[in-house]
Amino acid sequence: MATFEDAQEDLEGIRGSLDLRSAINMIKDFLNLQNFEELNVGVTGKSRSGKSTFVNAFRGLGDDDEGAAVTGVVKTTKDPKVYIHPKYNNVKVWDLPAIRTPRFKPSEYLQQVQFERYDFFIIIASNRFKKCHTKLAKEIMRMGKKFYFVHSKIDCTITAKKKKKNFDLKKTLDTIREDCKNGLKKMGIDNPDVFLMSGLKMGKYDLNLLHEMIEKELPQHKRHVLILALPNITLEINERKKKALEKNISKVAFLCVCMNAIPVPGLSIAVNLAIIAAELKKYYSAFGLDDKYGKTVEKLKNLMKSPLHNGINTKLITDLLSAESLLVLRDAVTFVLSLIPIVASLVTGGKSYLTVSNTLKGALNDIAEDAKNVLMVSLEC
Ligand SMILES: Nc1nc2c(ncn2[C@@H]2O[C@H](COP(=O)(O)OP(=O)(O)OP(=O)(O)O)[C@@H](O)[C@H]2O)c(=O)[nH]1
Ligand SMILES: [Mg+2]
Known part of the structure; x- marks a missing residue:
């Protein structure tokens, strides 16, 4: 009532x-x-890190669905590719060009992808975060934008660790998260947050935590746009x-x-x-x-x-x-x-x-x- x-x-x-x-x-x-406020999300990371898979899962799509970004194929494009949410035209998820190492120049990269259009960036790594990721994060911060570190393919890591005796899911996830954070701190990121995710099992790991954090930092209308657009895959999101x-x-x-x-x-x-x-x-x-x-x-x-x-x-x-x-x-x-x-x-x-x-x-x-x-x-x- x-x-x-x-x-x-x-x-x-x-x-x-x-x-x-x-x-x-x-x-x-x-x-x-x-209804019409735009939300632009930039998804970046190294080649094969799971960017396109994330772009799809974030919009509630599987890799084979209509309108899905192509996954599993190495792309060499230098241009960001936009993927519109299937229900909300104002929600745009951008599959950004892969970060190329060595000699990665974050400022050039951000100019090239037109950094100003994004409400926030997702920086994906399927393994350890490297110097290129933190250099990019620092430049994004310098440009006055937000970013979130996502460790992708966490399902693979868990499958490998499950074979060990006394496996404990929560402890394992906590340890991986801490290791990632410590690594980022050593490379000069203060109080980093890292979200453990799987593009194949999006609702299973840190999606709620990631959403909570993004929501806190978005303006009111964009917050509303985001929560409606997220796929309804966890009880918290519901x-x-x-x-x-x-x-x-x-x-x-x-x-x-x-x-x-x-x-x-x-x-x-x-x-x-x-x-x-x-x-x-x-x-x-x-x-x-x-x-x-x-x-x-x-x-x-x-x-x-x-x-x-x-x-x-x-x-x-x-x-x-x-x-x-x-x-x-x-x-x-x-x-x-x-x-x-x-x-x-x-x-x-x-x-x-x-x-x-x-x-x-x-x-x-x-x-x-x-x-x-x-x-x-x-x-x-
Ligand atoms: N198990 C598992 N596999 C994943 C996950 N994310 C991506 N993959 C697989 O990893 C491979 C690369 O994923 P993509 O999403 O194409 O990676 P990308 O970063 O877009 O790659 P490029 O566009 O070539 O730079 C594909 O075979 C995906 O199916 C994940 O979270 N879990
Ligand atoms: Mg891709």
């Missing part, structure tokens, strides 16, 4: 608005920024997607009530159904439950509780609104109207607002739960 405190906090900016039009514009601008989408509900509900709202037959509310439908589709897409990309999801449909997985249409949305509308209490309506006086200017505003925000919250909960169940089954496989 949307609490009134949530609404109060999320709609803080609007409460200060002078009129309905400026409040609507403010929210539209906010939501548009989230939860973070839910939280990110939840944060928008007050704003979306406000728009539904204020923009071209049409009375819903049989209910004492007026809302814009198209906005609700678009939001629900966004939920499905973010969790990877939409039909177009969720091939494996088809097989798992019997696990899903949300009625929406059979298709999002007007009748279904009206049914959901209708069920929720009965639960909205008069006291709550009065309270919301006191928080958002602009809504009070619309005849059925308070009740419509609460009905929509509660409906979206309920749908998001169900969809996130369904996605979690599907994910847990796929993790067991």
Whole structure:
């Protein structure tokens, strides 16, 4: 349930608005920024280190999927190649030319790949980090950009170490991480972070840690873009997607009530159904439950509780609104109207607002739960 405190906090900016039009514009601008803000990720490293595999996995693609970067073939290109996220055109992952040693000149390299366009760089090494990696990192820092060290192909290292007696996964990973960090420190990097990853088993090792770190350092809108675009492959990501989408509900509900709202037959509310439908589709897409990309999801449909997985249409949305509308209490309506006086200017505003925000919250909960169940089954496989 949307609490009134949530609404109060999320709609803080609007409460200060002078009129309905400026409040609507403010929210539209906010939501548009989230939809269209570009995120550019540069993936770099030496030849064969796993750059292209990472570019694919970061977008939720396997090497054989349509739109995947070619892997396993030595390339000699000097130009960065852009790969657009299959669902979010504003998310661009760049497969950068391999770092060539010896005589690597990081400043030339960064000019050549047009460093200014990237929000951050992933510096990949499939083994030890070398001088060329730290030289590049220092130059990236000097240019005022962020970078993250990723030790790729960690699955291979683990497979080799597993053969040893008394093998302990956590201890082994901790040791590898520490060794990498110490190596980087010796080469002049202060407080380095290293993320152990496998492009073939992206959700298995340090993906959550890497995401947490990147998220901390990105501006608000880009943070939102990143979490929606990440493939839903860990329980933590599932939860973070839910939280990110939840944060928008007050704003979306406000728009539904204020923009071209049409009375819903049989209910004492007026809302814009198209906005609700678009939001629900966004939920499905973010969790990877939409039909177009969720091939494996088809097989798992019997696990899903949300009625929406059979298709999002007007009748279904009206049914959901209708069920929720009965639960909205008069006291709550009065309270919301006191928080958002602009809504009070619309005849059925308070009740419509609460009905929509509660409906979206309920749908998001169900969809996130369904996605979690599907994910847990796929993790067991
Ligand atoms: N086991 C394992 N193999 C990987 C991983 N990442 C990449 N590979 C394999 O390593 C080889 C090289 O991977 P690519 O992704 O093509 O490496 P690259 O850095 O793009 O190579 P170039 O474009 O030639 O510089 C391929 O055969 C990949 O399948 C990983 O995390 N685990
Ligand atoms: Mg490549």
